[in-house]
Every structure is written in structure tokens, then in C-alpha cells.
Amino acid sequence: MKEFTFDPAPFVPFRDKEAMERVRKISGKDLEKHPNPNFKIKVLVNPHPIFVADMFTKIKESDDKNQNVVMVLPNPEPDTYMPVAELINLYRVNCRNVYLFAQDEWADQDGNIAPITYKAGFGYSLLKYFAMQIDEELRMPLSNIITPTNENIADYSKLITERGQGGADIIYTSPGWAGHIAFIDPIDEWIKGSIEEYMQQDAKVVPVHPLTIAQNSLHGCFGQSGDIGNVPPKAATIGPADIVRAKQRIEIHALQTNFTMSSWQRMTSRLILHGPVTPLMPSSIFQLLDTNVYVSEELAAPFGCWEKVGY
Numbered sequence: 001m002k003e004f005t006f007d008p009a010p011f012v013p014f015r016d017k018e019a020m021e022r023v024r025k026i027s028g029k030d031l032e033k034h035p036n037p038n039f040k041i042k043v044l045v046n047p048h049p050i051f052v053a054d055m056f057t058k059i060k061e062s063d064d065k066n067q068n069v070v071m072v073l074p075n076p077e078p079d080t081y082m083p084v085a086e087l088i089n090l091y092r093v094n095c096r097n098v099y100l101f102a103q104d105e106w107a108d109q110d111g112n113i114a115p116i117t118y119k120a121g122f123g124y125s126l127l128k129y130f131a132m133q134i135d136e137e138l139r140m141p142l143s144n145i146i147t148p149t150n151e152n153i154a155d156y157s158k159l160i161t162e163r164g165q166g167g168a169d170i171i172y173t174s175p176g177w178a179g180h181i182a183f184i185d186p187i188d189e190w191i192k193g194s195i196e197e198y199m200q201q202d203a204k205v206v207p208v209h210p211l212t213i214a215q216n217s218l219h220g221c222f223g224q225s226g227d228i229g230n231v232p233p234k235a236a237t238i239g240p241a242d243i244v245r246a247k248q249r250i251e252i253h254a255l256q257t258n259f260t261m262s263s264w265q266r267m268t269s270r271l272i273l274h275g276p277v278t279p280l281m282p283s284s285i286f287q288l289l290d291t292n293v294y295v296s297e298e299l300a301a302p303f304g305c306w307e308k309v310g311y
């Protein structure tokens with residue numbers, strides 16, 4: 001009988017079937033093997049505490065050494081930021097030298113960036129679940145917390161670069177379904193003639209890829225209910241150049257659907273780690289950079305046709 005074959009649906013950005021078949025077969029500790037020794041991959045039971053520990057360590061050092069630390073942060077991330085805030089309060093760490101930049105923020109169809117009061121917004125979450133969880137006498141000045149706005153987006157990358165004296169001290173990331181970093185999606189607005197040119201782009205407002213809309217409709221901020229009409233169509237985001245300029249990069253692959261084995265990130269992770277470096281899989285640029293990637297054992301698990309399992 002003839003084998004049933006097909007091309008990916010037209011909206012799928014990365015369409016190299018040979019590469020996809022190759023990376024599907026990589027699992028477990030084999031994911032840690034990469035030709036770039038500076039691209040360090042580690043499979044762990046639970047990578048999440050590394051994020052908490054690294055943030056707290058850097059913030060405490062900023063207090064102990066009385067020097068600035070500039071962090072570019074993903075949102076919403078209350079499960080990370082609330083424990084960090086609690087550690088800050090417990091050990092009485094002064095955050096006067098801490099500068100926080102939100103990676104991105106939602107925008108409407110006309111490119112107007114959501115205000116800090118938007119409850120599904122990233123700036124709203126960063127303030128409520130991190131800054132405001134820190135005791136007032138220890139809290140960083142609110143002027144040290146910078147989020148994308150209509151007024152600053154044209155200079156957002158410049159603000160990060162200047163405050164960090166060449167780039168952020170640390171950027172923490174986790175990929176989206178389409179392989180995005182922040183909202184650097186695989187869309188025409190980012191695609192350039194070469195990967196070098198691609199990696200020189202700064203922050204801007206862009207449309208959001210349909211896969212990113214679907215992904216976020218499953219997030220708690222939007223009710224985890226597939227309410228795709230309630231997810232904004234555009235976003236403000238850092239650019240690839242902000243990733244390149246950062247002094248340290250930590251990428252975490254550990255997203256599951258409410259702690260089940262279901263995860264849209266499992267295949268995306270493999271393409272990022274072992275597929276070709278391409279704007280069609282934006283986070284693949286980490287392969288060219290000095291980056292630490294932590295992958296949960298659940299995401300590193302082998303997968304195939306689980307024919308007795310539904311959604």
C-alpha cells in the first residue's frame with residue numbers, strides 16, 4: 001500500500017519535513033549534544049527553580065556590590081516572580097539597583113500598545129506579581145521598571161542598551177509555539193536577506209502569528225478556553241539585536257498544559273535546539289550564541305503516535 005504523505009498546512013512557518021523528521025527522533029539526554037560548545041543544553045527534572053535562583057542571586061549581588069543589574073523579563077510569570085519577591089523580603093535585599101524591562105506587550109489592530117492597567121497585559125502582571133510583592137522599603141523605584149509604550153517603543157532597544165551599558169545583563173526566555181522569542185514571530189515583518197541582518201533588528205510593534213494567538217488563548221490570562229477572538233492581534237516586542245547584545249541568556253523549555261504530558265512546546269523545542277538556524281524558527285538563533293538552555297524531562301520525552309490518547 002502506498003505511504004500516506006503530505007505537506008504541512010500553508011500557515012505553518014517552518015516547513016522542512018526532512019529536518020522535522022530528524023529532530024522528532026531526538027529525545028532524553030541526546031538533546032544535550034550540540035556542535036556549538038557555547039550552546040549548553042541540560043535536561044532536568046524541573047528547570048523552573050533555576051530561573052528563580054538565578055534572578056535572586058543577581059538581585060542580591062546588585063545589593064551586595066552596589067551595582068546595577070538590568071534584566072529583560074518574560075511575562076506573565078507569577079510562579080517565578082512571587083517566590084523571588086518572597087526571597088527578597090526574607091533576606092532583606094535592597095533592590096535599588098535593579099532595572100526591569102518587560103520583553104513585550106500587547107497592542108491593538110492599529111498598533112496602540114496596551115496600557116499598564118490591561119489585566120491580561122505583561123506590564124500589569126510584572127508590576128502586580130513581582131514589584132508589588134516586594135516590601136516597599138526594599139522595592140526598586142517604579143521608574144526602574146520599564147515596559148513598552150506608544151511613547152518609548154521606537155527607543156526601547158536603545159533604553160535597554162544604554163541602561164545595561166551595551167546590553168542587558170541577563171535575558172530569560174521561553175519559546176512560543178511558532179518558535180518565537182518574546183513576540184519575534186516567524187512573520188514577514190522580521191524576515192531579512194541574511195541571518196546576520198535578521199539579528200541586527202531592534203524593538204518594534206508587529207502583528208502576532210496565528211499560532212501565537214492560539215497558544216495564548218490557552219493561557220490563564222485569557223481563560224484557557226481557546227478564546228482566540230479575545231487575544232490582541234499585535235504586540236510590541238524586543239528585537240533579535242536585544243538578544244544578541246545581552247551579556248547572558250537563559251532559555252527554558254518546560255511548558256506543559258496544566259502539568260499534563262500535553263505540550264505544544266515539545267516539538268518546537270527540538271527544532272530550536274537541533275533544527276536549522278532560521279527566522280522561520282526565531283529561537284534557533286540561540287544556537288549561534290553563548291546560551292544556557294534547560295529542558296524539562298517531560299519535554300525531552302520521546303513522542304510519536306499516542307493512538308489511545310485524546311487531547
